Amino acid sequence: MQRTSRQGVADIFFANLKRRSGRAAIALLAGALATAAAWAAELSVPYVPTPQEVVERMLEMAKVSRSDYLIDLGSGDGRIVVSAAQKYGTRGFGVDLNPVRIAEANANALQAGVSDKVAFYQRDLFDTDLSQATVITMYLLPNVNLELRPRVLDLKPGTRIVSHDFSMGDWKPDNKVQMEVRDKYGGPGGQSDIYFWVVPAKVAGTWQWQLPVSGKSQAYEVSLDQRFQEISGTVKVGGRSVKLLNPKMRGDQIGFSFTAEVNGAPLKHEFSGKVEDDAIAGRVVLSGSRLQSQLDWNAKRTAAKSAAVDKRR
Numbered sequence: 284m285q286r287t288s289r290q291g292v293a294d295i296f297f298a299n300l301k302r303r304s305g306r307a308a309i310a311l312l313a314g315a316l317a318t319a320a321a322w323a324a325e326l327s328v329p330y331v332p333t334p335q336e337v338v339e340r341m342l343e344m345a346k347v348s349r350s351d352y353l354i355d356l357g358s359g360d361g362r363i364v365v366s367a368a369q370k371y372g373t374r375g376f377g378v379d380l381n382p383v384r385i386a387e388a389n390a391n392a393l394q395a396g397v398s399d400k401v402a403f404y405q406r407d408l409f410d411t412d413l414s415q416a417t418v419i420t421m422y423l424l425p426n427v428n429l430e431l432r433p434r435v436l437d438l439k440p441g442t443r444i445v446s447h448d449f450s451m452g453d454w455k456p457d458n459k460v461q462m463e464v465r466d467k468y469g470g471p472g473g474q475s476d477i478y479f480w481v482v483p484a485k486v487a488g489t490w491q492w493q494l495p496v497s498g499k500s501q502a503y504e505v506s507l508d509q510r511f512q513e514i515s516g517t518v519k520v521g522g523r524s525v526k527l528l529n530p531k532m533r534g535d536q537i538g539f540s541f542t543a544e545v546n547g548a549p550l551k552h553e554f555s556g557k558v559e560d561d562a563i564a565g566r567v568v569l570s571g572s573r574l575q576s577q578l579d580w581n582a583k584r585t586a587a588k589s590a591a592v593d594k595r596r
């Protein structure tokens with residue numbers, strides 16, 4: 284991993300904040316940098332807290348619940364992890380390189396009565412095991428988000444990611460909101476952007492299955508291309524190729540439709556299913572002039588395309 288110097292980090296954050304709000308942010312940043320220490324040389328981002336109303340919105344967007352496990356990368360005073368535990372009963376942890384922030388976060392957890400649900404570790408976010416997470420939150424920087432992106436995309440499909448203010452480059456968010464925030468940067472206010480993604484399953488490749496249509500077994504072969512959560516492809520059925528319509532991926536859920544001639548008549552197919560590695564299990568709705576039915580759908584991947592999701596790193 285390429286590390287930026289503390290001054291370099293400050294310059295990047297400074298530039299990003301300046302674009303957003305001006306003097307209040309600059310004053311806060313100056314304060315953050317005044318407390319230089321050995322660990323500070325490793326900082327990827329200085330401390331700027333997410334306003335509480337943005338924290339609440341981030342948790343709502345991710346629909347956190349008591350069955351989630353939330354990890355905040357660069358957790359500051361622990362407000363995101365503590366708020367999720369207090370409001371929704373969510374377990375989780377935060378990591379931060381700054382020991383002062385870790386002490387504040389532990390004190391805040393104690394005061395909120397959620398110390399049994401959450402923990403805070405003085406640790407580099409790049410050395411943190413993310414595999415336990417069902418939700419990851421962050422308020423970092425564009426280049427840090429991009430550096431994290433390949434690891435995030437390798438997490439379990441369905442893992443939700445929420446980022447305050449900064450995107451993940453060309454990985455389009457599944458949802459994005461903008462809000463005016465009164466106490467942004469502890470002062471005159473400004474705008475906050477919240478980005479939300481769901482880690483998509485990796486589905487690129489060739490998939491095959493059979494369906495019993497009007498008493499005859501019919502073979503299907505679909506070839507899927509994928510870029511993040513966006514998929515496209517064609518299906519071969521009865522010796523013809525047809526483009527997939529409305530292809531959709533959300534986490535491990537996949538869906539698409541097409542109309543193809545089967546047994547001499549046009550038949551509309553609407554598929555929806557759950558991806559697990561090289562298998563999809565779900566349902567298909569068939570509708571044609573001679574046939575209306577619903578069947579189980581079980582597909583197997585017979586060839587993977589090299590992938591798919593993030594070739595950049």
Ligand SMILES: C[S@@+](CC[C@H](N)C(=O)[O-])C[C@H]1O[C@@H](n2cnc3c(N)ncnc32)[C@H](O)[C@@H]1O
Pocket residue numbers: 325326327328329330331332333355356357358359360361362363378379380381384406407408409421422423447
């Ligand atoms: C912009 S603040 C966000 C704090 C908190 N997540 C929030 O939203 O209120 C970024 C935090 O990341 C921490 N940080 C910066 N680089 C880090 C790294 N490499 N590993 C862990 N924490 C880091 C900083 O100390 C700071 O507290």
